[in-house]
Amino acid sequence: MFIIDPHCHMVSRTTADYEAMALSGVVAISEPAFWAGYDRSPAGFLDYYRQLTEVEPKRAAQFGIEHYCWICLNPKEAEDLGKAKEVLAEMPRFLTRPTVLGIGEIGLNKNTPNEAKVFQQHVQMAIDTWEATVEATRGSSDNTCAMGKHHLILIHTPHLEDKLKGTRMILEMLKDFGSALDPSRILVDHVEEHTIKMVKEAGYYAGMTIYPVSKCTPQRAVDMMEVHGSERLCVNAAADWGVSDPLQTHRTMLEAKKRGHSVETLMQVFYNNPAEFFGQSPRFKLKPLRVVER
Amino acid sequence: MATSVMQRPGEVMDAYFLEVRAKLIEIAATLDRLDRANAAHGAEAIPPTDARLVFVHKALEVLKSDAGNRAELVQRLNSKQ
Numbered sequence: 001m002f003i004i005d006p007h008c009h010m011v012s013r014t015t016a017d018y019e020a021m022a023l024s025g026v027v028a029i030s031e032p033a034f035w036a037g038y039d040r041s042p043a044g045f046l047d048y049y050r051q052l053t054e055v056e057p058k059r060a061a062q063f064g065i066e067h068y069c070w071i072c073l074n075p076k077e078a079e080d081l082g083k084a085k086e087v088l089a090e091m092p093r094f095l096t097r098p099t100v101l102g103i104g105e106i107g108l109n110k111n112t113p114n115e116a117k118v119f120q121q122h123v124q125m126a127i128d129t130w131e132a133t134v135e136a137t138r139g140s141s142d143n144t145c146a147m148g149k150h151h152l153i154l155i156h157t158p159h160l161e162d163k164l165k166g167t168r169m170i171l172e173m174l175k176d177f178g179s180a181l182d183p184s185r186i187l188v189d190h191v192e193e194h195t196i197k198m199v200k201e202a203g204y205y206a207g208m209t210i211y212p213v214s215k216c217t218p219q220r221a222v223d224m225m226e227v228h229g230s231e232r233l234c235v236n237a238a239a240d241w242g243v244s245d246p247l248q249t250h251r252t253m254l255e256a257k258k259r260g261h262s263v264e265t266l267m268q269v270f271y272n273n274p275a276e277f278f279g280q281s282p283r284f285k286l287k288p289l290r291v292v293e294r
Numbered sequence: 295m296a297t298s299v300m301q302r303p304g305e306v307m308d309a310y311f312l313e314v315r316a317k318l319i320e321i322a323a324t325l326d327r328l329d330r331a332n333a334a335h336g337a338e339a340i341p342p343t344d345a346r347l348v349f350v351h352k353a354l355e356v357l358k359s360d361a362g363n364r365a366e367l368v369q370r371l372n373s374k375q
Contacts, residue, residue, distance in 0.1 A: 160312070193323070213316045220323045227330070 001266060004028045004274040004286065005249050007105070007154075007189060007207060007236035010056050010067070011048070017239070017246050022063035024250050028286055029060060030278060031069045032105035032154050035076040037241055042086040045073065049090075053097040068284060070104035070154050071095055078109075078118035088121055092129045095151065096136045101281050102126065104154025105189060108166040111158060120173055126151040127180050152281055153186045157195060159214055167195040171202055185280055187234065192216055196228050205277045209238040210248035218252040222259060230269050234277070264291050325350070 003025045010018070010031050021029070031052060040048065052069040060067035071094045073087040094100060106122040108115045127150045158166035170188065174181055183203030191199050191206045192215070199206045206228075208221045216224075221235055235253075239246040253270050271289060278284035301309070328347075332339035340347060353368045361367055 193319075213312050217316075217320060217323075219327075220320065223323055223327055 001025050001253065001263075001270070002027045002289065003249060003253070003270045004030075004278075005236055005246065006030050006187070006234045006274040006278070007032060007209065007238045008246055009034055009238065009240035010060070011051055012241035013239060013246060015059055015062070018060055018063045018065060021246050022065055024247060026065055026246075026249075028066040028068065028274075028278075028284075030101060030154075030274070031056060031067065032156075033070055033072045033074060034105060034156075034240065035074045039077050039080075042083055042090070045087045046090055049094045053094060053099055057099050066285060068099050068101045068278065070102055071100055072103050072106045072122055073118065074105060075107050075109040075115050075119065075156060078115045079112065081114055081117065084114075084118045084121070088118075088125065091125065092132065095129055096133050098283060101278055101284060102152030102154060102185075104152075104187075105156040106153070107156035107170060107189075108158055109156075110161050111166045111169055116169060116173065119170070123153065123174070123177060123181070126153050127177070147282065148185055148280055149182060150180065150185065152278070153181075155186065155188045157188060157190045159190065163190070163192065164194050167191075167198065171198060174202075184232075184277075187277055189236070190215060190238075191224075193220070193224065196224050200228055200232060205232045205234060205273070207234045207236055208252075209236055210252050211238055211242075211244055212248070213243070218248065218255040221252045222256045222261075225256065225261075225265075225269060226259075230265055230273070232273060232277075233269055234274050235269055267291060321350075321354075 005021070005026055005028070008029050008031060010029060033048065033052060036044075036048070049071055052071070056069065057067040071091055073084055078084055091103075095103070103122050103126045106119050108119060130148070130150045133151070155170060157163055157170060167188070174186065184205070187205035187207055188199045189207035190209045192208075196206055196208075208224060209215045210218055210221055215238070225233060235249050237244065237246045237248040239248070249270065253266055256266055256269070267289060275284070275286050275288045279287065328340060342348075349371055352371050356364050356367045356371070
């Protein structure tokens with residue numbers, strides 16, 4: 001079974017993890033920009049964006065894995081509005097790079113007014129820089145950004161602070177953008193039992209993060225899949241520099257398989273849903289697969 | 295003999311709160327899963343008198359108590375003595 005991991009922080013992982021993921025069927029990884037464990041200077045972000053767009057695709061390619069990424073200033077560093085302004089000013093030139101799928105993971109961490117402000121600025125950038133990115137890449141081999149009306153957006157919802165409140169705030173802010181946003185081009189990540197319904201009902205893609213102590217377990221993720229349906233639902237390990245495991249995605253697939261879910265359902269959640277979401281950017285090369293019985 | 299090493303209360307909460315929180319959510323999710331399975335397969339439903347279910351509910355009562363030996367009391371629930 002092929003797997004697309006929609007959210008994995010490979011800058012924090014060893015090359016051996018790439019190998020283990022490849023051996024376990026991972027064919028593509030999407031890596032959102034995130035917090036490094038300490039607050040960086042604006043120059044640190046530029047180096048980080050270079051690492052995401054130049055170094056990681058090469059490391060992944062050694063094992064036949066396609067590496068894609070997202071660019072943003074993460075919510076944990078959004079409290080400093082001056083720094084946010086400086087970093088956001090540099091972002092557009094990275095959005096035109098050939099493996100960048102969009103803006104993310106933006107969102108809220110402690111649900112503060114400053115975090116909300118920077119979140120809205122990112123969303124506005126996803127809309128405002130879209131045409132420029134289309135122009136910048138017109139005629140290039142990847143024909144990037146030929147569809148849609150804004151960059152794809154990947155959203156982080158709070159973990160241990162108030163996830164319910166933070167998710168509601170995020171959905172309200174998105175709603176305020178009205179028809180400028182297309183819900184099918186937005187993935188709201190780290191949903192759990194108390195937030196998945198509102199995210200799916202609003203038409204967004206939803207991501208479940210398998211990070212057993214602070215987020216979700218394979219068992220609970222499969223429960224949510226059974227209760228809320230497998231449409232527009234993705235599973236990721238969000239493995240990073242913490243106690244995490246890039247193969248948690250696989251453990252979730254195994255749990256679903258043990259419960260008797262069909263190959264079609266597994267393929268939908270672990271491959272086709274991310275392929276369809278990411279495939280809204282022509283930069284993403286993999287196409288959805290179909291199970292054929294002979 | 296009891297060890298003389300003792301963590302401070304704050305250290306205990308800092309070290310184990312997230313783990314406890316995760317385990318409680320897992321128990322809640324498992325009971326929800328059982329309810330859904332019972333509803334979907336009524337003929338095979340696990341009755342409330344099932345010894346395992348009775349154990350779970352009694353154990354949850356023990357957790358709510360202020361006994362200082364909750365782990366021992368939960369273990370004793372499995373004993374016929």
